[in-house]
Amino acid sequence: xxxxxxxxxxxxxxxxFPDLRRLLNDEEGRRRPHVNVFYNGVSEDEIEDPDSATTxxxxxxxxxxxxxx
Amino acid sequence: MDTRLLIGTNTGLFIAESDERRKDWRISGPHHAGWxxxxxxxxxxxxxxALSSGVWGPTLQRSQDGGRSxxxxxxxxxxxxxxxxxxxxxxxxxxxxxxxxxxxxxxxFSRKGSGAWEMNEALESHPTRERWLPGAGGLCLxxxxxxxxxxxxxxxxxxxxxxxDGGRSxxxxxxxxxxADADLAAQFAExxxxxxxxxxxxxxxxxxxxxxxxxxxxxxxxxxxSWERIESGLPSFFGFGLVMHPKDSRTLYNCPxxxxxxxxxxxxxxxxxxxxxxxxxxESLDRGLPEQCFSxxxxxxxxxxxxxxxxxxxxxxxxxxxxxSDEGESWSRLPASFARVTCVKVAS
Numbered sequence: 001x002x003x004x005x006x007x008x009x010x011x012x013x014x015x016x017f018p019d020l021r022r023l024l025n026d027e028e029g030r031r032r033p034h035v036n037v038f039y040n041g042v043s044e045d046e047i048e049d050p051d052s053a054t055t056x057x058x059x060x061x062x063x064x065x066x067x068x069x
Numbered sequence: 070m071d072t073r074l075l076i077g078t079n080t081g082l083f084i085a086e087s088d089e090r091r092k093d094w095r096i097s098g099p100h101h102a103g104w105x106x107x108x109x110x111x112x113x114x115x116x117x118x119a120l121s122s123g124v125w126g127p128t129l130q131r132s133q134d135g136g137r138s139x140x141x142x143x144x145x146x147x148x149x150x151x152x153x154x155x156x157x158x159x160x161x162x163x164x165x166x167x168x169x170x171x172x173x174x175x176x177x178f179s180r181k182g183s184g185a186w187e188m189n190e191a192l193e194s195h196p197t198r199e200r201w202l203p204g205a206g207g208l209c210l211x212x213x214x215x216x217x218x219x220x221x222x223x224x225x226x227x228x229x230x231x232x233x234d235g236g237r238s239x240x241x242x243x244x245x246x247x248x249a250d251a252d253l254a255a256q257f258a259e260x261x262x263x264x265x266x267x268x269x270x271x272x273x274x275x276x277x278x279x280x281x282x283x284x285x286x287x288x289x290x291x292x293x294x295s296w297e298r299i300e301s302g303l304p305s306f307f308g309f310g311l312v313m314h315p316k317d318s319r320t321l322y323n324c325p326x327x328x329x330x331x332x333x334x335x336x337x338x339x340x341x342x343x344x345x346x347x348x349x350x351x352e353s354l355d356r357g358l359p360e361q362c363f364s365x366x367x368x369x370x371x372x373x374x375x376x377x378x379x380x381x382x383x384x385x386x387x388x389x390x391x392x393x394s395d396e397g398e399s400w401s402r403l404p405a406s407f408a409r410v411t412c413v414k415v416a417s
Contacts, residue, residue, distance in 0.1 A: 018140065018141045019128060019141035019144070022126065022128060022144055022146075023125040023126065023128065026126060026154065026155075027146045027147055027149075027154070027155055028149075032124065032125065032126055034123065034124040035124060035125070064124045064125070065124065
C-alpha cells in the first residue's frame with residue numbers, strides 16, 4: 001500500500017480491502033468502540049501530524065479488544 | 070433431490086446436507102467462525118449470510134460456490150444524518166431479482182441486482198414511527214413476505230404492516246391482536262405496541278395470514294384487517310417460530326415456549342405442535358425429540374422444506390438441531406453439538 005502521508009495511509013488502509021471501512025467504522029464514520037488502529041504503535045487518535053510523510057517500513061495495526069473469561 | 074440446511078449459530082454458519090431421505094447429514098463449518106448468524110438464504114450454489122459481531126458490527130457475506138469461498142457484500146446503511154443505527158440484518162427475501170433486507174432498527178432495504186441498497190422511505194416516515202419500541206431482540210424487521218400486489222412485513226414490537234402499492238405506503242394491521250390476560254393486554258395497550266414474533270402467509274391466498282405473537286397465536290382471513298385467536302390444544306400461547314406446510318396452507322407448525330419471562334420450551338420437553346385445520350386444533354409431535362429440554366427455540370430456528378413428504382427442522386438455543394423427514398411424525402438429531410442456534414434455513 002502506498003500513501004504520501006500518515007493520514008492518507010490511514011484512509012487508504014480502509015479502502016484497500018472490501019468492507020474494511022464498515023468493519024472499523026460505523027455508518028456515521030466513528031470507529032467502533034472495541035477496535036483500535038495504530039500507526040507505528042501510536043493510536044490514530046493521538047497522531048499529532050497526519051500530514052507527516054510515510055516511510056517504507058511504516059506499519060498499521062488493527063487490533064480488536066479481547067474480553068471475557 | 071438433496072436438501073441443504075443453513076444453520077446459523079452464535080459462533081458461525083454451518084451447512085448440513087443430505088439426500089432426499091434426509092436421514093444422514095454431512096455438516097461443514099463453521100463458516101465465519103466467531104460471528105453471529107441471524108439469518109441466511111441459499112439458492113443453488115449461492116449462499117448469503119447476515120453476520121454480526123460485537124466488535125465489527127453487522128455485515129453481509131456471499132458465497133457463489135456453496136460455501137467453499139466467501140466475499141463481503143455491500144451492506145445496507147442508513148442515510149447520513151439518520152438517527153437510526155444498523156444493529157443487525159434480521160431477514161433476507163428475494164423477489165424477481167430484487168433482494169430485500171429487514172434490519173434493526175426497523176427498516177426495510179432493497180436492491181435490484183447488483184445495484185445500491187435503497188431504504189424504504191415510506192416505512193421510515195410512517196406516522197407512527199416515533200413511538201415504535203424495541204422487543205427483546207431490538208426493533209427487528211424479521212419477516213418480509215414480498216409480492217407484486219401486496220407485501221407484508223413484521224417487526225418486533227410494532228406488529229404487521231401491509232403495503233398494497235409496492236412499498237410506497239404501509240398500514241399497520243394489528244386490530245384484534247390482544248392478549249387474553251388483562252394485565253398483559255393493558256401493558257401493550259399503554260405502549261400501543263404489538264409484538265409479532267413470526268408471520269406466515271398462504272402463497273395462494275394473500276388474505277390468509279397466521280402469526281405467532283408475544284400475546285398468542287392468531288389467524289387473519291382478510292389480509293390482516295382483523296385477527297382471531299387460535300390456541301386450542303397448545304400448552305402455551307407464547308412462542309417464536311411458525312411455519313406453513315408448502316402444499317397445504319391449513320397445516321402449520323409452531324413450538325410453544327413457557328412465557329415472556331421464561332424462554333424455555335413448554336412443559337420442559339421439546340415438542341412441536343401441528344394444526345391441520347388452520348389453527349382450530351393443535352396436536353403435539355414429539356417422537357424422537359428429547360423428553361427433557363430446557364432450551365429456547367428462536368423465531369427463525371424452525372424451518373420446513375418443499376419436498377414430499379415435507380421435512381421439518383428445529384434448532385435450540387442449547388445447540389441441538391433435529392430433523393423430521395415425515396412432516397413431523399418422527400425426529401432425529403443432527404450429529405453435532407452446536408452453539409446457540411440462531412436460525413435454521415432451507416436452501417432451495
